[in-house]
Amino acid sequence: MNTLIITGTYSPKLTACKYCQSHANDTDEKKTIVKNGKKEVTIRLESYQNIPTILKLKKQRYFCKNCHQHWTTQCSIVEENCFISRFMTFRILELLTQKISMTVIAKICHVSLTTVIRVLKSVEKHLPETLKPRSFPKVLMVDEFRSHATYEDKMSFICANGETGELVDVLPSRRLDKLMNYFNRSPKEKRE
Ligand SMILES: [Zn+2]
Known part of the structure; x- marks a missing residue:
């Protein structure tokens, strides 16, 4: 089956270090936080006109010269270490409220059964x-x-x-x- 691939880069301008909170520019105009390559992640998006759709996103990596920490920027459309977008998570949750099997949900959303189970388990902590x-x-x-x-x-x-x-x-x-x-x-x- 064909897959629609969207490519993108996410490289926000930082004001401070994630770890030591050093300001992005120090006094003598030398950069405290430098860009340090990009990390590409593949994120499953909602299907577009029934075609499975993925986003290949290059996320900026940074290095702080003050505290020597490295990190990758996080993007609001996806949770950290997660490979389906938040929209997909909501879609799966919406389908889970219906009387249809998890296998069918996996098929509709073009994700694995394990992903559907993981999404279901992720809301367990919110249960009464x-x-x-x-x-x-x-x-x-x-x-x-x-x-x-x-x-x-x-x-x-x-x-x-x-x-x-x-x-x-x-x-x-x-x-x-x-x-x-x-x-x-x-x-x-x-x-x-
Ligand atoms: Zn730092």
Whole structure:
């Protein structure tokens, strides 16, 4: 499949060193921060007219003569060490809210399945506490109780620490599919 390639250079004028905050020009007009080559990165953009599109961006590298640090400038369209643009990230997140498989999303966006999973995992820290994967005590007591909390199931689920008796969680339904979703949010090691 053809790919549309856009090339660009990003070389902003600096006012100060990223590390020691030295002013870009010192008193005798000699440069404190010098340009030090460019680093080319490939960034996946949103498709243009269904053609996969990438940006080959040359990012300026700098060197500070005062603190001897090197660094590469960062560009707002992409997060550091990330190879898909922020627009792509938003597009993937938008598609993740729909009932379509991650494989299809990967195909639509011309990215790998791993990328889609990584984008999904990147928002995990923003989830409400109740939706985050959690760890469980070594001994888990489980029970059901009548609650009418949901329309489909009149029984709720309760679990507690089998050694201390401390309440772990109460779930509105005891149905296996609901419980599987709940427990599968935690990594396998934590569940084991
Ligand atoms: Zn410096």
